Amino acid sequence: QVQLVESGGGVVQPGRSLRLSCAASGFTFSTYGMHWVRQAPGKGLEWVAVILYDGSNKYYADSVKGRFTISRDNSENTLYLQMNSLRAEDTAVYYCATGTIFGVVSPDFEYWGQGTLVTVSS
Amino acid sequence: QSALTQPPSASGTPGQRVTISCSGSNSNIGSHYVYWHQQLPGTAPKLFIYRNNQRPSGVPDRFSGSKSGTSASLAISGLRSEDEADYYCAAWDDSLSGWVFGGGTKLTVL
Numbered sequence: 001q002v003q004l005v006e007s008g009g010g011v012v013q014p015g016r017s018l019r020l021s022c023a024a025s026g027f028t029f030s031t032y033g034m035h036w037v038r039q040a041p042g043k044g045l046e047w048v049a050v051i052l053y054d055g056s057n058k059y060y061a062d063s064v065k066g067r068f069t070i071s072r073d074n075s076e077n078t079l080y081l082q083m084n085s086l087r088a089e090d091t092a093v094y095y096c097a098t099g100t101i102f103g104v105v106s107p108d109f110e111y112w113g114q115g116t117l118v119t120v121s122s
Numbered sequence: 123q124s125a126l127t128q129p130p131s132a133s134g135t136p137g138q139r140v141t142i143s144c145s146g147s148n149s150n151i152g153s154h155y156v157y158w159h160q161q162l163p164g165t166a167p168k169l170f171i172y173r174n175n176q177r178p179s180g181v182p183d184r185f186s187g188s189k190s191g192t193s194a195s196l197a198i199s200g201l202r203s204e205d206e207a208d209y210y211c212a213a214w215d216d217s218l219s220g221w222v223f224g225g226g227t228k229l230t231v232l
Contacts, residue, residue: 059220062220109212
């Protein structure tokens with residue numbers, strides 16, 4: 001079955017960096033686009049970034065553009081989110097979710113991980 | 123404020139039909155498919171509707187989606203206690219070159 005397992009969250013000081021990982025299994029990772037979506041405590045969902053199946057295109061929310069970088073390693077079936085210059089408002093649970101399948105009519109956000117909590121605080 | 127507007131709350135009694143709205147613009151709902159997600163307390167979101175009105179396998183047919191112009195709706199018929207959750211709409215936005223989510227609607231089953 002499809003599994004997405006996020007890791008790398010924790011407490012970090014403002015201005016510092018953190019890298020999140022999302023380990024994928026149970027599907028052909030290299031054919032799926034992948035998303036990061038976050039949820040601040042008690043708040044709604046906020047889309048963060050998406051990367052196409054081969055890493056050729058990436059899109060970011062304005063709130064993280066220039067600070068966060070989405071990447072993937074298809075040989076390791078892993079998605080990453082490098083977060084730099086972190087701010088208090090980046091505090092959230094970060095979820096990875098699947099995107100569309102290359103060459104196939106398929107939905108975005110079909111599968112979600114359980115999330116990893118990032119807390120930015122001094 | 124979110125690019126997609128949802129009512130913060132909705133409610134109904136068991137067996138009733140409830141509708142949750144999602145209002146956007148030409149750059150998002152007006153041009154692209156609408157998605158709906160359900161989030162139960164303390165859990166990850168779950169895809170409930172994609173491409174405006176398609177249900178993933180396992181989603182009860184009590185749930186249906188529709189879209190008209192720059193607005194979309196999620197309808198739940200035969201309301202059940204287990205439907206109590208937060209519901210979010212989402213769509214791609216051409217102006218932002220990214221996805222946008224609605225602020226979410228908390229559904230209470232009275």
